[in-house]
Amino acid sequence: MTPIIFHIDVNSAYLSWTAVEQLKNGAKQDMRLVPAIIGGDQKARRGVVLAKSIPAKKYGIRTGEPVANAFRKCPNLVMAPPDHKMYREKSARLMEYLKTFTTEIEQVSVDECYMDFTGIAWKYPSPVDAALVIKDGIKAQFGFTVNIGISSNKLLAKMASDFEKPDKVHTLFPEEIRVKMWPLPIGELYMAGRSSVETFKKLEIYTIGDLAQADQGLISLHMKSHGRMLWEFANGIDDSRVQSEQAEAKGIGNSTTLSENAETAETAKAVLHELAESVGRRLRKAGQKANMVSMEIKYHDFQRVSHQKQLDKPSSEDEVLYKAACQLFDETWDGEPIRLLGIRTAKLVVASEPVQLSIFDIEMPKPPDEKHQKLNLAMEEIRAKYGKDAVVKASLMKKGTGRTEKNKKRQ
Template identity: 35%
Template sequence: MTERTILHCDLNSFYASVESIGKPELKKVPMAVCGSPENRHGIILAKNELAKGFGIKTAETVWQAKKKCPELVLVPPHHDRYSEISKAVNAVYLEYTDLVEPFGIDESWLDVGGSRELFGDGVTIANELRERMKREFDLTISVGVSFCKVFAKLGSDLKKPDATSVISRENFKEVAWRLPASDMLFVGKRTAETLLRFNIKTIGDLAAASPEMLEHALGKMGRQICEYARGDDRSPVRRYDEQEEIKSIGNSITFRRDLVGEADLRAGLLRLSDQVAGRLRKHGFKCGSVQVQIRSPEFKNITRQRRLERPTDIGKELYDAALELVRENWSDKAPVRLLGLTGMALEKTDSAAEQISLFSTPDDTLEREKRSKLEQTLDEIRAKFGGDSIGYGSVQASDIFGEERSEEIAPE
C-alpha cells in the first residue's frame, strides 16, 4: 500500500482575520469579534493574536475582556461573510484534489497523494497554499502534513499562524507522543478525564495502553483513539461533492436509570432538543416536523410525530413540541428506558420559508430571534470548548444521562 499524503489546513483566528481583511489598522491593535459589542455582557467569539497576548479568552464577557485590555477594539460578527469566504477557500483547495473534506467552517482535510506528479509533494503544496491564501484572501493558514487525518490535524496545531508542520511515519513518535492526549482529535475533555484515571497523560501513553482496557473504559471510541495514537488511522478523506445529503437529524439516549415522572422526562427532552437543534444549525437545516421515540424497560417502543407550525432550528421549539407529544402518548407514571428525538422534513435554512403563523405577532418574532441568537452563541462556545462546556442547569445536575447516540440518515 502506498503511503497517503494528507494535509489539514486551518485558517488562523478565522473570524477575527476575516474582519481584518483589507483593514491593516485592525491588525495592529488588539481586536476581538463579539456578539453584541455595545453590551458588557456580550461574549467574545474570536480574537486576534495581539488580543491573545493580553490573555483575552473566547467565551468570556466584554466586561472581563475590557478589564484585561481597556483599549480592546470590538467588532460585530458577519456570519454570511465567513461562510462565503470559507467556500471560496475550499474552491482553491479543490484545484489540487477533489478529495477535500471540510471540518467546520475554517478547516479542511485534503488528500493530495494523487496530485504529487502535478503539484509536488505534500510540503510543496502546503507552502504554495499558504502563499495563495495570503495573496488571494489576505488570510493565513496553518497546515499539517501527514500520512493520516488525525496526525495531519494535530500537525496544523503545532505552529501558528502561517506555518507548515510535518508529522511523518519517521517522526510521529518523537513529535506527537510527548503531547497531551487531549491535543488529539476525538479526545475531548471528558475522555481526557477518564484517561487520567488510568494515568494516561500523553499521546504516547495512549499508544502504549491496552486497547481492550480502553474499549472497556470508553467503548469503541476507546480502542479507536489508541489505534490513532499508534498512527493507525485509515479513515479516508471524503470527496467534496460527496458530502452526504442528510434527510433527518436525530439523537437518542438510553438513560443511566429509567426515567420516572415529568421532571425526568423534561430533563431528558431538554438535553435531546438542545443536541438536535445544535446539529440542525451546524448543518444549516430547519426541520418541519418532530418525531419522538419512547422505549419502556420492557422494550415496548412507540414513535409519534407531528408537524410544526413553522420550520425551526431552535431547541426550545423542538422541546415544546416533543414534550406535548410525550404528554399525549405516554403516562408520566410509566418508566422510560430510552428517549429519541428526530427533526424531519428538513429544509436548508436559507430556503426555509419564514412563514409567519396566524398567531405570530411582532413580539413573537422578536422573541424567536432572541432565542435563536442565544442558541447560536451556545454553538460557538461549544465549538471552541466541546459539547459539554455549557448547558442547562437541570440537565447538568441530572443523574440520568448515560449512553448517547446520534444519527444522520442519508437517502438510500
C-alpha cells in the first residue's frame, strides 16, 4: 500500500494566532491584512522578527532580522509582542482537532505536524478531498488557515506544503517532482541553506532539478554527507516515518539554547557531547536502552530541522549516542549559526532485554567495556552527590560550548 502522508503548516502561525485573539477581543484591524510582525519590545523596537504577514513580505521583511531593521523598511509597520502561552494553547487545540481524524500524528514544532493518513485514506474519495475537509474545518472552527502538503513521504509532503500560500492544498508525489519541484530554485529545497546554495552556485547548480541530475559523487566530494542527503532530497528520496505522539512519549531527550550562537562544527559537537552524556545518564537511570536517536537544530533565524537514525542495536552508552548525533549533525547542518541543539532517543527497551540477533551477525554483541561501565558509574555517583557539573570531560571545557561555559562563568 502506498503511504499517504500529510504535512500541515499553520500560515504565519504566531501572527495568525495573535490576529485571531485580537479580533475575538474586539480589534477593528486584522493584522494578517496589513504589514505586520510579531516581535520584541514595541517601544524600544528591540528583538527580532518572529513572524510576518504576507503584506510585510512585500517590504523585504525577513523572519529573524532585527525589529529595528523591519521598521526602517516599513515605518508604518504594525507590531505585537509574542505570547508563547497563547501559542501553546492554540497549538494544543489544533492537535486535538487533528486527532479526531487519526492519532498517527508527529508534531515537529508548535505550528506544524505530519499525519500518516494511509490507514484511513479509504474513508475519503481522494487524499485531496480529505485534506480539504481538514483545512476548511480548521478555518471554520479556529479562524486561522493552514497549508497541507500531500505525498508518499514526509520530505515531499513538506515541500508541497511550502508551495503557494495561504490556505492551500498541494500534492507532490514522486511522479510529479520533475514538473513541480525540479524547476524551483535550489534554495527552496528543504535543508538547503545559504551556505549550501553558495556551494551549489560554484558547481553551476541553480535549480533542484540541476542537483537531482548531478553526479552524486561530485556532490559528496564537495559537501560530504550533507550533500548526499540533499541529492537524495532533490530526487524525492526519504525513508523517515511518522513518529506518533505515543512513540515520542516513550522517548528520553534533552536540548539546550546556547549562550552564543555556535558557528563551528567543533563547538556544536562539544554541546552534543554534553547532551549525549545527559541523555545517556537518564536512560541508564531509567533502566532503558534506545533503538533510535534524533538530533535537532534551531538556527539563528528560528528555523528548525531534525534528523533521525536507527541504531544497530539498543544502547544507553554516551559515546554511542554521541557518535549517532554527530553523524546526524554532519548530514543536517548547513553552516548557519546555531541557536539550539537537542538529542532525543526513542523506541526504548528495558536494558536487561536480550538483543535480537539477525542471521548475519557473526559475533555476539559485546557488553560495554568494564572500565567504561565503572567510569560511568563513578561519574554518576559524584554528580549525584556534588551536582551535575562536578565532573566535566576536558573536551567540554573549551570556550563557547554552551551550558558548560555558562556554568564556568558562574563559578
